Amino acid sequence: MRLRLRLLLPFTLVLAAPAWAADYVAHALRDDSLHIETSDGALRLSFRGAEAIEAHYRPEGRKQLPSFSLIDTAPVPATLDVRDDRLVYDSGRLRAVVHKRPLRIEYLRGDTPLLAEEAGLFHHETLRGFRFRLAPDEKLLGAGQRVLGMDRRGHRLPLYNRPHYGYGSRSEQMYFSLPAVLSSRKYLLLFDNSARGHIDLGKTEPDVLQFEAVAGRTGYLVVAGDSYPRIIENYVAVTGRPPLPARWTLGNYASRFGYRSEAQAREVVRLFRAHDIPLDALVLDLYWFGPDIQGHMGKLDWDREAFPDPEGMLRDFAADGVQTILVTEPFVLTTSTRWDEAVQAGVLARDLAGKPKTFDFYFGHTGLIDVFDRRAADWFWAIYRGLTAQGVAGWWGDLGEPEVHPHDTLHAIGSADEVHNAYGHEWARLVYEGMRADFPARRPFVMMRAGAPGSQRYGMVPWTGDVERSWDGLGAQVELALQMGLFGFGWIHSDLGGFAGGERFDRDLYLRWLQYGVFQPVFRPHAQEHIAPEPVFHDRRTRALAREAVRLRYRLLPYHYTLAWQHARTGLPPMRPLFFEDESDPALIDRHDGYLWGDAFLVFPVVRPRVSVLDVELPRGVWFDFHGGCRYEGGRRQRLPVRREAIPVLVRAGAFVPMIEPVATTRDYRSDRLELHYWADAGTPAAEGRMYEDDGHSFGAHDSDAHELLHFAAEHGAQTLTVRLRREGGHYPGRPDTRRITLVVHGWAQAPQRVQLDGRPLADADLRYDARRRELRASFDWHGEAAVVAIRQPDAE
Structure with a gap:
């Protein structure tokens, strides 16, 4: 032997x-x-x-x-x-x-x-x-x-x-x-x-x-x-480059798990308007197709008992500037009204005997749509197409890991274990390509929880899942967003306020999460309903501070939209790690206590309770407190004050940030009255900035003439600051022929001796200097041609 x-x-x-x-x-x-x-x-x-x-x-x-x-x-x-x-x-x-x-x-x-x-x-x-x-x-x-x-x-x-x-x-x-x-x-x-x-x-x-x-x-x-x-x-x-999203996707969302009726959804929108909090989207979770969490998944049609007139609701919301997003899942329960249809159409993944594969999970006994099968993809898209035609503006794909995916499930191109990590990717693809084929003028919105490398080209807007409603949950978000953004997923975001658990409402946690959300790609509070994620259901103080955060989000829309355009062109994410500031310093790779929001902002979220000061190491250069104006030297540790109203946000010396007045919805967005903020510092002798604009919704605008790009440049001499403006691009609906520009110069030490536009002095009525804030405001009309603003300091004695 x-x-x-x-x-x-x-x-x-x-x-x-x-x-x-x-x-x-x-x-x-x-x-x-x-x-x-x-x-x-x-x-x-x-x-x-x-x-x-x-x-x-x-x-x-x-x-x-x-x-x-x-x-x-x-x-x-x-x-x-x-x-x-x-x-x-x-x-x-x-x-x-x-x-x-x-x-x-x-x-x-x-x-x-x-x-x-x-x-x-x-x-x-x-x-x-x-x-x-x-x-x-x-x-x-x-x-x-x-x-x-x-x-x-x-x-x-x-x-x-x-x-x-x-x-x-x-x-x-x-x-x-x-x-x-x-x-x-x-x-x-x-x-x-x-x-x-x-x-x-x-x-x-x-x-x-x-x-x-x-x-x-x-x-x-x-x-x-x-x-x-x-x-x-x-x-x-x-x-694949990520497509440019519609401007409304940068606005505020009303979202929870979930709105149970048309009446409740309408009341939520009414409350946002009544409390003067901007709103651009409402997200409907599971209850749009059934009264209970379990037993209805896969119906993929309105529960007409709870939503008797969804078409009218969609029309009314759209007329009010509110877009509607519906949740969908790839599971069809055997108890769903579509089960027999799905079986007869042959759109479900198979078992080893060639029959529709069924299994149990939290929501019931189910089958799984085989998104790798062209017939199944067409069947699934036909449902989306019908609902989009009714007026649905965006799609939320949930549980698309897939959440449960038995290894003996067979798909058109392979077994579950062979294709699992591409399932969400193919699901996003069928929705995106369906939108492009049947609604070519629209920019698709496809929010999904899982995908694969390359899913960004299908407009995937991922989020970080069912985060704990806790300070630890908030503290994890910057790392998650920065890591995903490095690989093309610049629209990664979190459920603001946290989703899971929580025994009581923590106002401080909630507001700090919303204040962070101003500077993350998507502003979408979302949570289990026992603690309301919407500010309109909280006390007056909470509403006031939340309103302030949301309004700041809307004031910054020109800047945010320019970041979206930059992401679509180059893949560079809006949220950027600190090691981008100094690639020669490997120690910066480990940091996620703060991040860059575009080229201008440096953001430090507050991720612990009862914080009054943050002690942080600033990147090299000169930085200004966005909210208070204080000047900081970088390359050293600094103590940043933490206000109740806002988290610490700094702005780079030499940064241009375009802003507008807040609007109730991006439907009312206009840039004909534009504040152009510039942070001046003698140590930054030259600087440049850009602002991208189009109609906010037409697909492919940035690849055609239907957009404009505004260029700003500054030169800081011994006694004079020169700001140059120029415009390039074509025409689009709503493009202003003339803009009323208010140039806001921060860090300006004293009232100017004179301010000239193209060699002509501006009237005193168009100038304002705030010595306490060290801020100069100069207003003028700009018709789009190249223009030069020259600001002269008083001669030194």
Whole structure:
């Protein structure tokens, strides 16, 4: 018996040995790619841009799924240098060095090494993936929604989209995982695989980054750039740029779990108007299609008992400037009125016997719509199309991880474990592409809890899930938003005020969350209904402070909308990490106590109770208190006062921030009366700013002539501040022919000797100087042509 085991054991080990260390066999250049034949199968290297390259391994006998992440890109010229021991494939900006024996690839930007495969591809039965070397001092961001700290190195993390209800100060697995990292060595690495897996960021082996999955595509993407913003821009050029949302999406939302009737929804809108709190959207959760939480999911039609005239309600809301968003889920319960229809149409995922797969979860006994099946996608979209035609303005896709997804569920292109992490992505795609086909003039709104790399191109507006209504829950939000924003998901946001739990109303927590929300991409209070998320149901003091926050949100609409345009053009998120300020300082990567809101603002959320002062390290430069005007020198620790009315927000010296007066709804938005704020400082001799404008709703306006771009520039001399204005772009409905500009100069030490517009002095009635606030206001009419405002200080005695 021992002899027999000794004879069989080596044979068993050979069968079980993983496939790695393949050798080069041959190569060819064709179809704008480098094709390499290896001893283990095929490898294709394709430049997706001058600083982005895809490596797609296709080992023999391994099923390959399509890429969900990458889009078609134009060919990129590249050269191939063939040597005895290696191939060097070079775009001129990025270089792949393919070592022949054993086959292994390293990547360089110019002559600077970025990263290198360790063993490269491995695959063994139900496990496949890649291994890369890590440098000793390398920091790694990414892997999607987690609450771990900014540098994720040293963690082994599941890649499986899964809810974490009521999370607070820590979470290793959440709704939206991303198989991607951004390195302090200035590269982004995306594993192009939708299957259940793990990413090991130096946890098991300190010097190895390992991606592994149970199935799926064996490919990855390397993106480089000379700065982090440039890396993001190169990344979204390959995975898809986020479309520009409608202006109303930047307004205030009324949302809860949930409004139970048409009468209740109408009353909520009435109360916002009665209390003079701006409102642009109302979100209807589960009860729009049924009176109970359980038993109705999948009906996807109005409960006419609770909502007797939804068409009239939608019309009335729209006439009042309020857009309606409906929740939908991909589950069809067997008790739903659509169950038989879904079965007969063949739109449900299957079990191993070929029948509709059913299973139990919180909401009932259910099936799951197979969004990977074209017939199912068409069936699902037909329902959306009908409701959109009624007047629904936006769509909320909930539970789309999917929340429950048995491994023996079969989809049109593979099993649940093969496609799980792409489910939300394909769901967003069918809604977005349906909107583009049937409602081409509209900008789609697609809010979803889960997706995949590239989902941003379908207008996905993700949120951070069912956060605990606590200070820990609030404290997690900046990290979550910054991490997702680095990978194209700039519209990531939280349920303002917190969603889950809470025994009593905490006014301080609620208001601090709303004050933070002014400077996050979407302003949407949302919570379980036992504590109202809407300010209109709270006491007078709470309403007053909430109103102040919401009005500030609306005053800043020109600035916010310009950030949205910038995000659509370049992928640069509105919320930006502090390490963008000084990329040479790796210590900044770890910070998430504050963040940049665009180019102008530096925001420090208050995430603990009863705080009167924040002690923070400011980035280099000069910063001004946005609310109080105090000047701070950066590059050192500063104590920032915390007011009841606002969290600490600073503005960069040299920043231009356009503002308007608050409006009740973005339907009333106009920029013909524009405040242009500028923070002057002698240490900032020159500065520039921009403001983007269009009609706020037409799709593709920023890619046509139907928009304008206002340019501002400042030059600060010894005695004179010169501000230049110019306009470029075309025409759009509502574009002002003339704007009444009020130039507000902050940090101005004394009343000016004179102020001139294009060489002509402004009248005293158009000037105002506030010595206490050190603020100068100069008003004038601007017709769009190039203009120069010159402000002269009094001559020194």
